[in-house]
Amino acid sequence: MMVSNKVCENGGECVGLLPATNDDHGGVIVDIEEAMDAKVFVTLLRDSISTWRQQGKKGIWIKLPIGLVNLVEPTVKEGFRYHHAEPTYLMLVRWIPETTDTIPANASHRVGIGAIVLNDKREILKELLNLQGENINEAAVREVKEETGIDTKFLEILAFRQAHKVFFQKSDLFFICMMHPLSSDIKKQDLEIEAAQWMPFEEYAAQPVAQDHQLYKYIAELCLAKEQGDYTGLSPVPITSIFHKDLSYLYLNSRHLNQSLVSSDQF
Amino acid sequence: MMVSNKVCENGGECVGLLPATNDDHGGVIVDIEEAMDAKVFVTLLRDSISTWRQQGKKGIWIKLPIGLVNLVEPTVKEGFRYHHAEPTYLMLVRWIPETTDTIPANASHRVGIGAIVLNDKREILKELLNLQGENINEAAVREVKEETGIDTKFLEILAFRQAHKVFFQKSDLFFICMMHPLSSDIKKQDLEIEAAQWMPFEEYAAQPVAQDHQLYKYIAELCLAKEQGDYTGLSPVPITSIFHKDLSYLYLNSRHLNQSLVSSDQF
Numbered sequence: 001m002m003v004s005n006k007v008c009e010n011g012g013e014c015v016g017l018l019p020a021t022n023d024d025h026g027g028v029i030v031d032i033e034e035a036m037d038a039k040v041f042v043t044l045l046r047d048s049i050s051t052w053r054q055q056g057k058k059g060i061w062i063k064l065p066i067g068l069v070n071l072v073e074p075t076v077k078e079g080f081r082y083h084h085a086e087p088t089y090l091m092l093v094r095w096i097p098e099t100t101d102t103i104p105a106n107a108s109h110r111v112g113i114g115a116i117v118l119n120d121k122r123e124i125l126k127e128l129l130n131l132q133g134e135n136i137n138e139a140a141v142r143e144v145k146e147e148t149g150i151d152t153k154f155l156e157i158l159a160f161r162q163a164h165k166v167f168f169q170k171s172d173l174f175f176i177c178m179m180h181p182l183s184s185d186i187k188k189q190d191l192e193i194e195a196a197q198w199m200p201f202e203e204y205a206a207q208p209v210a211q212d213h214q215l216y217k218y219i220a221e222l223c224l225a226k227e228q229g230d231y232t233g234l235s236p237v238p239i240t241s242i243f244h245k246d247l248s249y250l251y252l253n254s255r256h257l258n259q260s261l262v263s264s265d266q267f
Numbered sequence: 268m269m270v271s272n273k274v275c276e277n278g279g280e281c282v283g284l285l286p287a288t289n290d291d292h293g294g295v296i297v298d299i300e301e302a303m304d305a306k307v308f309v310t311l312l313r314d315s316i317s318t319w320r321q322q323g324k325k326g327i328w329i330k331l332p333i334g335l336v337n338l339v340e341p342t343v344k345e346g347f348r349y350h351h352a353e354p355t356y357l358m359l360v361r362w363i364p365e366t367t368d369t370i371p372a373n374a375s376h377r378v379g380i381g382a383i384v385l386n387d388k389r390e391i392l393k394e395l396l397n398l399q400g401e402n403i404n405e406a407a408v409r410e411v412k413e414e415t416g417i418d419t420k421f422l423e424i425l426a427f428r429q430a431h432k433v434f435f436q437k438s439d440l441f442f443i444c445m446m447h448p449l450s451s452d453i454k455k456q457d458l459e460i461e462a463a464q465w466m467p468f469e470e471y472a473a474q475p476v477a478q479d480h481q482l483y484k485y486i487a488e489l490c491l492a493k494e495q496g497d498y499t500g501l502s503p504v505p506i507t508s509i510f511h512k513d514l515s516y517l518y519l520n521s522r523h524l525n526q527s528l529v530s531s532d533q534f
Binding site: 066069070072073076077081082083084085086087088089090091104105106107108109110111130131132133134135136158159160161162163164165167168169170171173213214215218221222225230231232233234237239240241246248249250251252253256257 | 336348356399438
């Protein structure tokens with residue numbers, strides 16, 4: 001909901017406010033898109049905060065596109081701190097009531113996938129990718145198709161690794177995904193990418209992998225256990241929530257959960 | 268490795284450089300801690316970039332503590348973009364060679380845990396927490412102890428959900444963790460926290476949970492399947508890597524993987 005950007009006192013004096021929308025947690029989000037003089041901005045910001053404080057607002061978020069970098073210093077000087085940044089914008093935040101700050105933390109983990117395709121000839125094909133806001137299962141299928149031309153069916157997450165301080169202070173989750181090939185001819189889509197190839201499983205498992213040696217040993221072992229049919233990882237089930245408009249997935253061991261439940265659309 | 272902050276040409280002219288360390292990917296990280304005049308900074312930055320370009324450096328990272336917010340605008344004007352931010356600093360980056368930019372993406376996911384403790388009397392206790400740079404299994408045990416006083420053993424990740432755009436554009440991973448209690452007396456550690464209590468499982472499963480209805484139905488079903496002994500999730504195995512100094516964990520289905528492998532210290 002867009003908040004009115006002008007508030008008039010009983011006496012008739014009107015103050016301009018920064019353009020803002022209410023969030024779902026009693027705060028407001030200021031999203032400035034037009035260039036603005038820093039002095040004008042500071043006047044509007046002070047008047048806005050005064051009004052929001054009277055209205056009992058809590059967290060005040062200011063999203064500044066990189067083109068408005070001139071407003072970063074004035075915003076910090078008005079008591080805001082950094083919250084997160086992406087290449088094109090910086091998000092700042094200030095908690096205005098006297099109560100305890102409940103500003104949520106920034107994203108802490110990067111997510112990567114090792115997509116492993118094992119065919120009926122016991123040949124293996126592997127692709128690595130990093131995820132942004134995508135579903136693991138869908139990204140794995142799409143990436144293998146884009147990089148090799150091979151259509152696949154996502155089977156399971158065999159395992160995952162959590163590691164820390166991988167990238168500055170951020171953590172990392174790496175999901176090992178088993179895929180079944182629906183076609184076999186590799187079409188290299190991009191000359192710059194590393195050559196994709198089917199490799200006999202025994203040759204793959206015997207590779208002297210100096211980097212992440214222990215992880216790669218486990219991957220080979222997991223593939224073997226899966227191929228022999230006695231290993232079960234976690235497979236995706238679509239799930240809906242009133243909080244998330246986009247389709248989400250719950251990854252679970254579908255072999256050992258009541259099948260009627262997993263396949264049911266009733267709840 | 269600290270790079271010399273003064274470079275002298277053959278003719279004897281010396282230029283000052285910003286304090287920087289080499290990273291592992293052919294780039295440098297500038298970490299300025301002392302207050303600096305913006306004009307002085309820009310002169311040093313231009314000379315530094317010129318030198319780094321001659322040295323064949325790739326990504327140039329500049330970490331600015333929030334106290335040096337006066338340097339943000341000049342840095343952006345020198346061609347840098349935002350990379351990520353935490354409350355106390357902003358990280359900017361610029362790729363200087365002509366080759367394709369391989370700057371890694373920012374962290375994309377927040378990680379949360381639902382720690383479920385099920386005792387022998389079929390009573391359930393649940394704690395929710397958000398992770399920063401912590402191991403899932405260790406954080407779950409620590410948080411249950413802190414919030415309720417109960418000692419637990421981490422058993423398995425029963426399932427996890429991936430959702431998107433949960434918080435601005437960031438995604439969310441929520442891990443459902445099964446814990447076994449090693450003690451039973453709840454000691455409320457903090458009066459402000461929501462009352463922790465053992466709840467009969469049937470009562471828990473019958474709760475009308477309007478929010479995330481489908482997820483909670485699954486959680487109840489997974490607990491039941493686990494209690495009946497026929498469900499296996501993913502359990503943590505410590506794993507080492509030359510890349511990560513901190514101990515990492517690989518989560519896998521240990522029931523169906525060669526037990527001698529999982530318990531081996533040999534590789």
